[in-house]
Amino acid sequence: MSNRRSFLQRAFSVGAGLLGARTLAAQQMQMSPGMSMPMRSQPANHAAVKARPVKSGSYLPVITPDVGDLEYTMDGRTKVFHLRAEVVKQTILPGRTLDLWGFNGSSPGPTIQVTEGDHVRVLFENHLPEATSMHWHGFEDRIPFDGMPGISQSLVPPGGSFVYEFDIHQTGTYFYHSHMAMQEMAGMLGGFIMHPKTPYQPHCDKDFLIHLQEYAVLPNSTIPNTMNMEFNWLVLNGKSGPATTPLIVRQGDRVRIRFVNLGMDHHPMHLHGNTFYTTGTEGGRIPEAGWWPGNTVLVGVAQARDVEFVATNPGDWMLHCHLPHHMMNQMSSNVGRMTRSVMGHQPAGVDMESGMGMMQGTPGAPMGDDYGTSLGRGLGFGSTNDMQTSNGAMTAKAMQAMPGMSMGGATPEIAADANSVPNFPQDAFMESPGMAMDAMVERPENYGLRPGWSGFMMGMMNFVRVLSPDTYAEVIGRMREAKRVNDPYAPMLGAATEGRA
Ligand SMILES: [Cu+2]
Numbered sequence: 389m390s391n392r393r394s395f396l397q398r399a400f401s402v403g404a405g406l407l408g409a410r411t412l413a414a415q416q417m418q419m420s421p422g423m424s425m426p427m428r429s430q431p432a433n434h435a436a437v438k439a440r441p442v443k444s445g446s447y448l449p450v451i452t453p454d455v456g457d458l459e460y461t462m463d464g465r466t467k468v469f470h471l472r473a474e475v476v477k478q479t480i481l482p483g484r485t486l487d488l489w490g491f492n493g494s495s496p497g498p499t500i501q502v503t504e505g506d507h508v509r510v511l512f513e514n515h516l517p518e519a520t521s522m523h524w525h526g527f528e529d530r531i532p533f534d535g536m537p538g539i540s541q542s543l544v545p546p547g548g549s550f551v552y553e554f555d556i557h558q559t560g561t562y563f564y565h566s567h568m569a570m571q572e573m574a575g576m577l578g579g580f581i582m583h584p585k586t587p588y589q590p591h592c593d594k595d596f597l598i599h600l601q602e603y604a605v606l607p608n609s610t611i612p613n614t615m616n617m618e619f620n621w622l623v624l625n626g627k628s629g630p631a632t633t634p635l636i637v638r639q640g641d642r643v644r645i646r647f648v649n650l651g652m653d654h655h656p657m658h659l660h661g662n663t664f665y666t667t668g669t670e671g672g673r674i675p676e677a678g679w680w681p682g683n684t685v686l687v688g689v690a691q692a693r694d695v696e697f698v699a700t701n702p703g704d705w706m707l708h709c710h711l712p713h714h715m716m717n718q719m720s721s722n723v724g725r726m727t728r729s730v731m732g733h734q735p736a737g738v739d740m741e742s743g744m745g746m747m748q749g750t751p752g753a754p755m756g757d758d759y760g761t762s763l764g765r766g767l768g769f770g771s772t773n774d775m776q777t778s779n780g781a782m783t784a785k786a787m788q789a790m791p792g793m794s795m796g797g798a799t800p801e802i803a804a805d806a807n808s809v810p811n812f813p814q815d816a817f818m819e820s821p822g823m824a825m826d827a828m829v830e831r832p833e834n835y836g837l838r839p840g841w842s843g844f845m846m847g848m849m850n851f852v853r854v855l856s857p858d859t860y861a862e863v864i865g866r867m868r869e870a871k872r873v874n875d876p877y878a879p880m881l882g883a884a885t886e887g888r889a
Contacts, residue, residue, distance in 0.1 A: 453635065475489055476493055480628045480631065484628070486621070495575030495576070495577075497564070497577065499578060503585060504584050507555055519543035519546065520544055520576075521535050521541060521544055525562055556582055559583065560669075562579075563692070564578050573612065577650045581597065594643045596644070598647050599626070600657075600687060600848065604620060605621055622715075624848050629846045629848070630826075635851065636860070636864070636867075637699045637854055638857060639699060645694070646668070657686075657708070658709070659683050662697045663683055666694070700854075704837060707849075709847070709848035826841065828842075
């Protein structure tokens with residue numbers, strides 16, 4: 389079966405997008421294995437189509453790794469969703485749990501999936517300690533359901549509720565979010581996928597949604613400071629690398645990835661080893677003639693970008709934001725001392741006066757560590773010496789704050805004269821096998837990754853794992869065996885799992 393499958397994949401992977409699926413299915417029936425089709429020099433990734441008919445009205449469910457879907461019930465012909473805004477505890481990395489505001493237990497909230505032509509009702513409840521209002525981003529909806537507080541509706545008070553109703557006539561990647569700006573930054577968003585009544589061509593085998601978010605969280609705090617602009621925790625679907633769950637695809641699959649960005653920064657999302665085409669925006673599907681190739685797509689604030697490619701190239705390919713500070717954890721003013729500077733090292737996070745070298749207060753020792761130039765400014769609590777350091781010798785306290793890190797005994801390889809080289813160190817103490825925590829983030833989707841991989845994954849970093857049919861079957865088998873409740877991957881496991889209320 390897999391031989392025939394790969395034959396068909398090769399046979400139809402070139403320039404087939406101009407043909408309809410039904411035409412292709414007819415051709416497929418007339419061809420016997422062994423027949424060859426002439427190859428053209430067009431990039432293999434462009435518009436390759438899987439040669440199997442797609443039932444009209446059916447759609448491939450979008451998978452939102454680490455998040456999952458919001459279940460619905462039917463009231464006559466109306467799809468009814470219960471959406472609950474509430475305070476959530478979101479573990480973005482082992483040992484790092486944030487107090488966020490989200491929906492139905494997570495931030496981002498669960499993804500809502502509907503089909504063009506659906507009538508949709510969202511019963512919204514506000515379990516937050518303050519008023520809110522829900523906006524439906526990109527909807528050509530009726531004004532009473534636009535969710536703009538004070539303009540199209542009254543605020544929904546704490547304990548209150550509101551009923552939103554939509555007649556879905558658009559298709560594409562949309563999202564919902566609080567229309568209160570600070571609440572947005574506390575985590576209040578989720579995906580809203582409108583599937584077309586007649587599936588898009590070419591048909592995709594895998595369809596993923598990834599939310600891009602950022603938080604500014606001071607050391608020893610679990611609460612994002614929504615007024616701070618120094619974002620030190622960058623998350624994909626509420627997880628920082630290496631806790632992000634890889635996107636699992638089979639070699640030959642046509643893959644769609646939908647990015648949604650609701651934050652303060654734009655994110656250039658980059659994929660290794662594959663050329664993709666941008667096929668959709670927050671305004672819906674782009675006509676095929678307008679698709680553009682690339683390996684990096686800039687996802688601006690309040691935008692969605694859909695990209696598609698045929699995963700012919702096997703490997704564990706990085707998918708990440710290319711802003712260097714977005715490939716880090718605990719970046720910005722929480723960064724520890726630099727090991728080389730005029731004073732021997734450069735402390736971080738001290739208050740403004742100390743940061744400028746002005747002596748004041750106690751201990752008052754002018755030669756103390758807290759005096760001298762500083763990276764960033766702290767709020768003046770705690771001591772610089774107690775802070776976690778990541779590019780200098782780690783204190784015992786820093787070690788305690790990162791349980792499971794295999795730093796013990798693992799020292800980075802550095803040149804004998806490293807300390808005399810300008811700019812040293814950069815990554816020597818930050819990205820290394822010594823930072824690995826493979827076991828702490830173990831999951832079926834990580835099966836077979838190179839040992840120590842997690843030491844190099846941070847912030848907005850994830851993989852697209854293009855697996856050979858055998859390895860794919862092995863990983864899918866392990867995912868099934870895990871029998872996870874509310875498994876976001878359930879739609880591609882073919883196994884019944886509990887829904888999410
Ligand atoms: Cu970024």
